[in-house]
Amino acid sequence: MSTVAAVGYVIAFSLFILGLMGLTSPRTAVRGNWTAAAGMGVAIVSTLLLPGMGDWWLIVLGLVLGTVVGVPAARRVKMTAMPQMVALFNGVGGGAVALIAWVEFRDTFGYLGLPLYVAVASLFAAIIGSVSFWGSLVAFGKLQAWLPTRPVTIGVLHRPLTLVALAAAGAYAIVVMTGSTSEWLVIGVLVASAFFGVLMVLPIGGADMPVVISLLNAATGLSAAAMGLALDNTALIVAGMLVGASGSILTNLMAKAMNRSLLAILAGGFGGTGGQVTGRVDDRPVRSTSASDAAIQLAYANRVVVVPGYGMAVAQAQHAVREMADLLEGKGVEVSYAVHPVAGRMPGHMNVLLAEANVPYESLKDLDESNALLPQADVALVIGANDVVNPAARTDSSSPIYGMPVLDVVSSRSVIVLKRSTGAGFAGIDNELFADPKTSMLFGDAKSSVSEVVSELKDL
Numbered sequence: 136m137s138t139v140a141a142v143g144y145v146i147a148f149s150l151f152i153l154g155l156m157g158l159t160s161p162r163t164a165v166r167g168n169w170t171a172a173a174g175m176g177v178a179i180v181s182t183l184l185l186p187g188m189g190d191w192w193l194i195v196l197g198l199v200l201g202t203v204v205g206v207p208a209a210r211r212v213k214m215t216a217m218p219q220m221v222a223l224f225n226g227v228g229g230g231a232v233a234l235i236a237w238v239e240f241r242d243t244f245g246y247l248g249l250p251l252y253v254a255v256a257s258l259f260a261a262i263i264g265s266v267s268f269w270g271s272l273v274a275f276g277k278l279q280a281w282l283p284t285r286p287v288t289i290g291v292l293h294r295p296l297t298l299v300a301l302a303a304a305g306a307y308a309i310v311v312m313t314g315s316t317s318e319w320l321v322i323g324v325l326v327a328s329a330f331f332g333v334l335m336v337l338p339i340g341g342a343d344m345p346v347v348i349s350l351l352n353a354a355t356g357l358s359a360a361a362m363g364l365a366l367d368n369t370a371l372i373v374a375g376m377l378v379g380a381s382g383s384i385l386t387n388l389m390a391k392a393m394n395r396s397l398l399a400i401l402a403g404g405f406g407g408t409g410g411q412v413t414g415r416v417d418d419r420p421v422r423s424t425s426a427s428d429a430a431i432q433l434a435y436a437n438r439v440v441v442v443p444g445y446g447m448a449v450a451q452a453q454h455a456v457r458e459m460a461d462l463l464e465g466k467g468v469e470v471s472y473a474v475h476p477v478a479g480r481m482p483g484h485m486n487v488l489l490a491e492a493n494v495p496y497e498s499l500k501d502l503d504e505s506n507a508l509l510p511q512a513d514v515a516l517v518i519g520a521n522d523v524v525n526p527a528a529r530t531d532s533s534s535p536i537y538g539m540p541v542l543d544v545v546s547s548r549s550v551i552v553l554k555r556s557t558g559a560g561f562a563g564i565d566n567e568l569f570a571d572p573k574t575s576m577l578f579g580d581a582k583s584s585v586s587e588v589v590s591e592l593k594d595l
Contacts, residue, residue, distance in 0.1 A: 143181030150174025226271025245316030353382025430591030446519015473505030
């Protein structure tokens with residue numbers, strides 16, 4: 136490795152680490168993203184300076200195509216579709232690693248004359264990269280509603296076929312490592328891994344999709360690190376390990392936030408699209424309210440806690456929510472935001488949306504802070520959240536979400552829920568909160584409902 140490239144890699148790694156540190160807070164997240172992006176730019180330039188680098192026209196063509204496709208896509212994507220974008224971009228990374236592994240096999244004529252660890256690392260990268268690519272495509276399809284968000288299986292044969300696909304990928308890889316130079320075996324590794332990735336993600340319900348995306352992101356990082364080991368590329372090793380480690384930590388934290396083990400999530404079968412769609416929950420009547428009554432209740436409160444959920448994201452109601460909060464604060468009402476770790480469809484989804492509307496960072500409270508604050512709240516205003524505020528997680532041992540840490544909105548003096556209906560969330564179960572005597576339901580689109588409340592507040 137040239138001295139210039141080695142120094143460039145050190146600079147790039149430092150920028151990667153600083154970028155990750157910046158992502159730990161919404162206040163520094165934008166700077167962290169730019170720092171990490173600059174690090175990647177330095178790593179790319181350093182790699183191009185390595186001795187023996189050729190086919191420059193192909194490299195330039197790839198950079199141009201990636202820029203032409205990636206930049207407009209990232210700029211135009213709506214915040215509600217950001218989880219799909221993350222899944223897709225992550226999948227592309229895994230697919231790239233799988234293709235690089237295939238090319239490495241071809242260029243070395245089946246790893247001829249190379250140490251065994253090169254073949255092991257390359258084939259490991261091929262398997263994990265292919266699993267990540269195809270699994271991410273399924274996750275993208277579920278989040279985009281091109282595929283059913285409910286668990287999808289092919290019956291009793293689903294799990295056996297999943298295991299057969301994994302075993303086939305492993306068997307093909309072992310044959311290659313023993314010295315076979317047949318390219319069809321590597322293609323078999325990629326195809327069998329693809330089947331495994333698809334069959335693994337299909338039975339997982341939409342409620343668990345944020346955890347799956349995080350897991351696949353970690354897998355992509357590990358595959359990149361393994362490919363870096365095979366290619367003796369320090370940049371790939373370090374960057375891949377950073378992504379793999381941070382993704383693994385995030386996956387574990389999200390699983391804990393849902394009080395579910397990673398094995399239980401991967402086993403699938405959780406969540407669906409069924410549930411009540413009427414004005415009753417388990418044959419118990421719910422109490423509806425109007426925008427004017429909700430505005431009066433909010434205006435005369437001392438403390439209001441806003442609980443955002445995916446419904447707020449779908450309706451793009453964050454700016455209306457900020458306007459409502461400003462009006463309430465102008466009337467002397469203390470307003471804060473209770474953000475559940477898995478609210479929305481990806482980690483930090485609600486934080487990003489609220490930050491987009493210039494909600495002060497200090498007003499965003501995490502799960503523990505929120506649950507300490509909610510008993511002191513006069514009104515808990517739930518906007519599009521469902522499973523993360525369901526009291527059944529605390530009270531019903533037969534519920535599939537029992538034990539999941541939830542926002543304890545029922546401990547507040549009163550609750551107003553803004554939703555289109557009393558339909559079930561991604562967990563596929565009724566929400567006990569809707570039938571609670573403290574709760575009033577303001578039915579309708581979140582943005583329209585909040586805007587009506589804003590109009591009423593202006594008239595008070």
